[in-house]
Amino acid sequence: MAQRTPDRHLLDALSRAYMARARLFHNGLRASRIDLLFAEIDAIDGGPLDWTDAALGVSPSALQRVRQTGAAPHQVFAHPDVIAQRPHLIAYYRNVVAISKKGIAQMLWSTNGYEAKKRTTMDRDLAVTLCRTLNQILSGVIDETPGYDVTLSRQAVLAEIGTELQGAWANAVGQGAAREVERMFAGYLDEHEWGRDDGAHTYTLRNGWRIVFSNEPDVAFFDAAGVKQIAIEIKGSLDTAGAQTRYGEAKKSFAKQLQENPRCHTVYLASCFTDAVIRQIRSDGQVREWFNLTSILYDEEERRRFLQRIFHIVSTPA
Structure with a gap:
């Protein structure tokens, strides 16, 4: 088979484009500070948190499966006691459920101010509503996922961040x-x-x-x-x-x-x-x-x- 002569202008354009894309992803992940969110979540003492209230939206079967993996429930499910005092952690739980910022705004309200730490507390009733919405979705996922493990949720966080970055990239080089x-x-x-x-x-x-x-x-x-x-x-x-x-x-x-x-x-x-x-x-x-x-x-x-x-x-x- 004859080797195709490379189109040098096309190669240069694509190389520049994908270099820019890689830079966007690296900078985006760094800006998300997701490693710090992971560390903060893991450092929380989840012992005092009560998960028995049905208003939290956590199904008993999903809660049991999480505990069986050896993980603490708060590493997966959002609790209003946590969110009310640390609303920036919405960024973690939202991504665990793989909901974009636009998606959560459509379902409830914009959480940008909380995630950016511009608003440092949240009314408990709002926190309950938000936690219930996220937990109901995640409970359904856990109940239907064979061999579920908390690491899968952590991977979902990175995947969702990547999806948002891809959307930003597609918008920047496309219609936007x-x-x-x-x-x-x-x-x-x-x-x-x-x-x-x-x-x-x-x-x-x-x-x-x-x-x-x-x-x-x-x-x-x-x-x-x-x-x-x-x-x-x-x-x-x-x-x-x-x-x-x-x-x-x-x-x-x-x-x-x-x-x-x-x-x-x-x-x-x-x-x-x-x-x-x-x-x-x-x-x-x-x-x-x-x-x-x-x-x-x-x-x-x-x-x-x-x-x-x-x-x-x-x-x-x-």
Whole structure:
């Protein structure tokens, strides 16, 4: 079998993307501080905790199975006496049940403030409601899982964190790519006091320019006279098969911008480049610059270089 010639641009794009993904997962796990949650849970004296109240949502059979494994019930089930005083431990029990932050907010309420330790106590009635909801789900799982062991629940915690991180990754490089780019620009404007947020995805700069996040283009920079000087198209998908199609869509947008202002600086931000796409970009001559989107979003040096380049154009008289 003949060896396929590697597409170096595609290989570079995918390597950058998966390096960014790995960085996101490592940083996300570190930020979760799950090892500290495990240690805190294990250090709790569970002896005084009463598990006989049916309002806790723990089935007798599930409780017995947990005890038979040699684990303490509080290592698996949430107790209101614990949650009321240490509501940040919701992060542990929520993940044991494999419920996302969005999921718990849909079922009950947002627990973000508690998990982040911004709210350090919880009303006992609320704690009972939360514990019952989580424990009922987990009891059903334990009752129907042959050979259940507490280590399985610990593994579920890591799996759920991984699922949330994967969701964040998919959002950043997919439908949420434009939103991530807007956050990046907004952060830069705030850090360097470049301008203000006018709302409705519009920002006014100190030199009179405006940045508008919309469609065709995804990002437009207008000078003080209202002339569009920079047009940015964003394509976050990593699907290699659609790389040329996505570039074709961006190309149509750039054609409109250049028709309005032939001096408009067109920028293509994409997560997936192929040799064929690069050849098209160079042949068409409608893209002034192109950058790897995932590198910009997840590599500080690449992000700094990109932003400095864009704002050099903004601050340079035409």
